[in-house]
Amino acid sequence: MKFALIFQNDTAAFLPEMFLAIAILVVLLHGSFLGVTAASLYTYLTPSMIRLTSATLFLSLLLVLNNPVESQTLWNAMFITDHLSTWAKFIILIGLLFCVSVSEAYMFSARFRAYEFFVFILGIALSLCLLISSYDLLSIYLSMEFLSLIFYVLACWKKNSYFSAEAGLKYFILGSVASIFFLFGASLIYFALGTTNLGSLALLTENLTTSSPFIYFGLICLVSALLFKLGAAPYHMWIADVYEGAPTLVSLIFAVVPKVAFFAVVLRLSFTSFWSLFPTLWEDFFCVCGLTSLFIGCLCGLGETKIKRLLAFSSVGHVGFLCLGLASGSVEGVQGVLFYLVIYMLTAAFLWIYILHLDLTSDSSLLTFADAIGLVRSNPFLGLGVVLMIFSLAGIPPFGGFFAKFNIFIGLVDSSFYIVAIFAVFTSVISAFYYIRLIKIFYFEKNRNWFFFAPLNKGGSIVLVLCGLIILFFMLSPNLFYLLAYKIGLSLMF
Amino acid sequence: MLLTFLLLVLVVGIFGLIIIPSNQKLIMRQYALSITSLVFVFSLFLWLGFDQSTSKFQYVVDWLWLPASNINLVLGVDGISLFFVILTTLIFPLCLLASWSFDKGDVKTYLISFLSMELVLILVFTNLDLLFFYIFFEAVLIPMFLVIGIYGSRQRKIRAAYMFFLYTLFGSLFMLIGVIYIYLFSGSTNFESLSTVGFSFYDQKWLWLAFFASFAAKVPMLPVHIWLPEAHVEAPTAGSVILAGILLKLGSYGFLRFSLGLFPEASVYFTPFIFSLSLLGVVYTSLTAIRQTDLKRLIAYTSVAHMNLVMIGLFTGTVIGVEAAILQSLSHGFVSSALFLIIGVLYDRWHSRVVKYYGGLTHTMPVFIIIFLFFTMANLGLPGTSSFVGEFLLLVSAFEANTTACFFAATSMILGGGYSLWLFNRIAYGNIKIVGVDLNFREFTVFLPLVLGTLFMGIYPNVFFSVMHAAVSNLVWSDLWM
Numbered sequence: 001m002k003f004a005l006i007f008q009n010d011t012a013a014f015l016p017e018m019f020l021a022i023a024i025l026v027v028l029l030h031g032s033f034l035g036v037t038a039a040s041l042y043t044y045l046t047p048s049m050i051r052l053t054s055a056t057l058f059l060s061l062l063l064v065l066n067n068p069v070e071s072q073t074l075w076n077a078m079f080i081t082d083h084l085s086t087w088a089k090f091i092i093l094i095g096l097l098f099c100v101s102v103s104e105a106y107m108f109s110a111r112f113r114a115y116e117f118f119v120f121i122l123g124i125a126l127s128l129c130l131l132i133s134s135y136d137l138l139s140i141y142l143s144m145e146f147l148s149l150i151f152y153v154l155a156c157w158k159k160n161s162y163f164s165a166e167a168g169l170k171y172f173i174l175g176s177v178a179s180i181f182f183l184f185g186a187s188l189i190y191f192a193l194g195t196t197n198l199g200s201l202a203l204l205t206e207n208l209t210t211s212s213p214f215i216y217f218g219l220i221c222l223v224s225a226l227l228f229k230l231g232a233a234p235y236h237m238w239i240a241d242v243y244e245g246a247p248t249l250v251s252l253i254f255a256v257v258p259k260v261a262f263f264a265v266v267l268r269l270s271f272t273s274f275w276s277l278f279p280t281l282w283e284d285f286f287c288v289c290g291l292t293s294l295f296i297g298c299l300c301g302l303g304e305t306k307i308k309r310l311l312a313f314s315s316v317g318h319v320g321f322l323c324l325g326l327a328s329g330s331v332e333g334v335q336g337v338l339f340y341l342v343i344y345m346l347t348a349a350f351l352w353i354y355i356l357h358l359d360l361t362s363d364s365s366l367l368t369f370a371d372a373i374g375l376v377r378s379n380p381f382l383g384l385g386v387v388l389m390i391f392s393l394a395g396i397p398p399f400g401g402f403f404a405k406f407n408i409f410i411g412l413v414d415s416s417f418y419i420v421a422i423f424a425v426f427t428s429v430i431s432a433f434y435y436i437r438l439i440k441i442f443y444f445e446k447n448r449n450w451f452f453f454a455p456l457n458k459g460g461s462i463v464l465v466l467c468g469l470i471i472l473f474f475m476l477s478p479n480l481f482y483l484l485a486y487k488i489g490l491s492l493m494f
Numbered sequence: 495m496l497l498t499f500l501l502l503v504l505v506v507g508i509f510g511l512i513i514i515p516s517n518q519k520l521i522m523r524q525y526a527l528s529i530t531s532l533v534f535v536f537s538l539f540l541w542l543g544f545d546q547s548t549s550k551f552q553y554v555v556d557w558l559w560l561p562a563s564n565i566n567l568v569l570g571v572d573g574i575s576l577f578f579v580i581l582t583t584l585i586f587p588l589c590l591l592a593s594w595s596f597d598k599g600d601v602k603t604y605l606i607s608f609l610s611m612e613l614v615l616i617l618v619f620t621n622l623d624l625l626f627f628y629i630f631f632e633a634v635l636i637p638m639f640l641v642i643g644i645y646g647s648r649q650r651k652i653r654a655a656y657m658f659f660l661y662t663l664f665g666s667l668f669m670l671i672g673v674i675y676i677y678l679f680s681g682s683t684n685f686e687s688l689s690t691v692g693f694s695f696y697d698q699k700w701l702w703l704a705f706f707a708s709f710a711a712k713v714p715m716l717p718v719h720i721w722l723p724e725a726h727v728e729a730p731t732a733g734s735v736i737l738a739g740i741l742l743k744l745g746s747y748g749f750l751r752f753s754l755g756l757f758p759e760a761s762v763y764f765t766p767f768i769f770s771l772s773l774l775g776v777v778y779t780s781l782t783a784i785r786q787t788d789l790k791r792l793i794a795y796t797s798v799a800h801m802n803l804v805m806i807g808l809f810t811g812t813v814i815g816v817e818a819a820i821l822q823s824l825s826h827g828f829v830s831s832a833l834f835l836i837i838g839v840l841y842d843r844w845h846s847r848v849v850k851y852y853g854g855l856t857h858t859m860p861v862f863i864i865i866f867l868f869f870t871m872a873n874l875g876l877p878g879t880s881s882f883v884g885e886f887l888l889l890v891s892a893f894e895a896n897t898t899a900c901f902f903a904a905t906s907m908i909l910g911g912g913y914s915l916w917l918f919n920r921i922a923y924g925n926i927k928i929v930g931v932d933l934n935f936r937e938f939t940v941f942l943p944l945v946l947g948t949l950f951m952g953i954y955p956n957v958f959f960s961v962m963h964a965a966v967s968n969l970v971w972s973d974l975w976m
Contacts, residue, residue: 391636397629413674425667432663440652444643482560
């Protein structure tokens with residue numbers, strides 16, 4: 001590392017992360033000084049916290065976009081800035097902005113008397129930014145642990161709910177096991193190759209002739225841990241319980257935000273570092289994971305009657321599609337994955353904000369289908385929006401979700417995975433059934449009880465309108481997304 | 495330019511409907527009716543300015559969509575698709591007129607669903623790009639699913655809506671894989687470019703099967719036809735009319751344009767398969783129709799029979815066969831829509847579709863019975879009506895292709911007489927089981943264009959054939975086919 005250039009390259013590229021770190025401290029101090037009594041906590045403090053957090057995230061977004069350093073490794077090659085990192089940080093900060101704008105109503109209704117929540121949001125932003133820029137197995141591990149600790153705490157936040165405690169405990173134990181596997185895999189790779197830096201690993205494995213069992217086993221452990229955090233099958237067991245038990249705002253964060261970051265890490269591992277292992281390891285591995293996830297997602301979703309668990313299993317299915325996109329191993333595959341991630345994030349944000357609205361207007365937090373009957377009568381415009389979003393999630397043209405699946409299929413057929421594509425088609429149709437069952441419940445069933453017009457909270461409606469417009473009118477101008485995803489794919493592979 | 499204008503009028507219509515308040519039902523209905531009538535008049539201009547001497551696409555509109563991937567939205571009309579567009583724009587105003595007094599549920603959602611269906615259908619029929627054809631082909635499912643599910647008459651509508659959606663979706667996803675393979679193989683999804691690409695025989699067979707999976711559910715061909723009786727019965731009147739009149743034509747249009755156009759050798763290879771399925775379909779569904787006790791289900795089964803006959807004509811490989819198939823599709827669009835509207839008239843009055851409860855209607859509703867008689871005769875193929883022209887020429891071309899097939903297809907005329915005449919007799923004549931008010935002016939206006947259209951096509955079909963001739967000849971006699 002050139003010490004002379006430390007301020008020119010390393011610090012300059014790390015401005016968003018440093019800003020976020022300082023902001024965490026500032027927000028923490030602000031909260032602890034102003035929140036003297038419990039009564040003043042959410043009348044004075046929550047609005048100002050929300051504005052502070054939003055302003056911080058927005059400013060760090062500007063810092064990310066105006067990164068003066070281009071495509072360099074930083075901090076003794078532990079971190080990197082390139083197109084993928086800039087773009088992924090952008091997506092994550094936007095996702096967190098969505099979550100923060102929705103949180104105001106939730107804080108007031110659910111009486112969340114804790115300003116630390118916003119400190120945690122900034123902590124999530126910091127850890128995800130570090131995770132995305134990581135270029136070394138150790139820095140990946142450290143950022144991942146930072147993120148996971150915050151997530152474990154958030155999952156068991158609701159102190160008067162058994163479900164929340166169960167969710168937090170399950171997530172903690174299973175997540176720790178996954179992190180252990182990550183470390184084990186990293187140590188095996190270090191043993192085999194002598195370095196943990198992704199760039200050096202790329203150079204060392206470029207012309208690998210002997211197949212070393214250490215590398216294979218180490219990689220499988222490593223990527224399994226990462227896929228665990230995403231919720232891919234066969235590591236999906238925690239998702240349904242955690243998404244259901246955690247407070248709905250926290251489930252929103254779980255569903256929307258971390259997937260981009262973990263997929264960025266997996267992309268770096270499989271496409272940059274161990275690219276030469278693609279025909280022998282990655283194709284089969286991601287195909288198996290993808291097909292299992294699709295299978296689990298569609299079958300388990302069929303039997304669910306609770307909405308949050310249904311969305312959890314549908315997210316397993318979508319992660320399956322993303323793994324299949326990774327399996328194709330071409331630039332089209334990467335383009336498809338990145339594109340799908342954006343579309344999925346917007347759709348998931350929309351649907352989870354709707355679930356949040358349901359949660360706030362109903363008695364219990366365990367939302368079954370019965371809570372959602374007759375949505376179209378109580379709020380027709382929202383009902384139409386949710387129905388069209390569910391069609392997009394199922395992959396029906398002409399909405400954005402179809403184009404996402406289309407790209408993944410292009411990647412698959414391009415690499416001649418025909419049987420895999422046919423299996424993905426089967427599972428798409430089966431999962432389409434439980435999506436249109438949701439629509440049936442919203443639209444076709446008669447509501448026995450009285451219904452009242454339930455207006456959506458302001459922060460939520462802004463986010464819903466943005467996401468809705470992008471997904472529903474996606475077809476009018478897709479150029480930007482496609483070209484951006486393609487550029488990032490090229491920068492990753494060459 | 496004209497096509498853009500057509501679509502723009504519809505978009506303005508949908509937007510206007512959104513901003514009209516929900517309680518102004520009459521204004522909404524009048525607005526929707528005027529928009530759809532305007533679109534119909536403009537689509538007649540398409541025919542007026544159509545050049546019959548060329549098989550090239552006319553009124554072409556080219557919008558850049560993803561120039562880097564060479565996928566653009568190209569719209570255009572040729573001899574084959576012109577009449578489907580005009581059929582679409584004609585049926586929709588009639589539907590809206592017929593559902594004038596339909597007050598179950600939210601009128602605004604109803605009208606917006608119908609207008610968006612019309613928009614998507616016009617886009618399907620005029621599309622020259624394979625990907626966009628697929629997109630709009632699937633997009634029709636959404637408003638139709640909502641119409642069946644919200645405005646259906648009884649609880650079975652949910653089952654019908656699911657079956658309609660899932661049968662079509664299942665096949666279509668296989669077609670998506672086919673579309674992607676074609677795109678990756680040839681680098682373009684534009685139909686004009688693709689018609690010059692020669693696929694290998696092995697590729698053609700698989701692609702044909704993928705496209706078959708999708709179009710067979712729409713036609714509908716025999717094993718996957720179950721959704722049709724369900725969906726037709728449970729949908730509201732106007733929904734059934736759109737289903738029978740236009741959505742069924744999507745299947746045969748798809749076969750014509752894509753299976754015959756892009757995969758000619760595989761089409762020849764699979765012709766015996768299609769013939770067997772279609773003949774089974776014709777005979778089996780005609781026989782089933784005779785047994786039905788529900789008016790709409792009977793007509794739905796006859797729809798299956800007619801469309802399978804169209805399939806036989808398409809795969810004969812002769813110009814007469816393909817032209818007759820198109821004419822029979824159009825005629826079926828008129829006749830079947832009219833029959834469902836007739837059932838709608840009965841349902842509006844007595845809210846029952848059971849055949850047993852109707853009898854001796856001719857005594858109190860003579861005008862209605864005359865129209866019913868006319869369309870019953872059109873359904874079984876009486877000379878003078880369009881359906882005779884279609885069926886006769888289909889049998890001529892089937893005779894050229896395979897005389898056994900022609901023999902079994904000809905039984906369709908006999909069985910057609912069986913179900914049509916028996917149904918008409920039971921309802922119109924016999925003991926007076928029920929008395930009713932005859933057709934009012936609005937209902938009469940709904941039937942008038944259909945009667946005139948059927949007669950026009952039946953008496954002087956050359957007007958239609960001369961338009962189709964160039965495009966169909968180009969398709970059948972292209973170097974790829976021979």
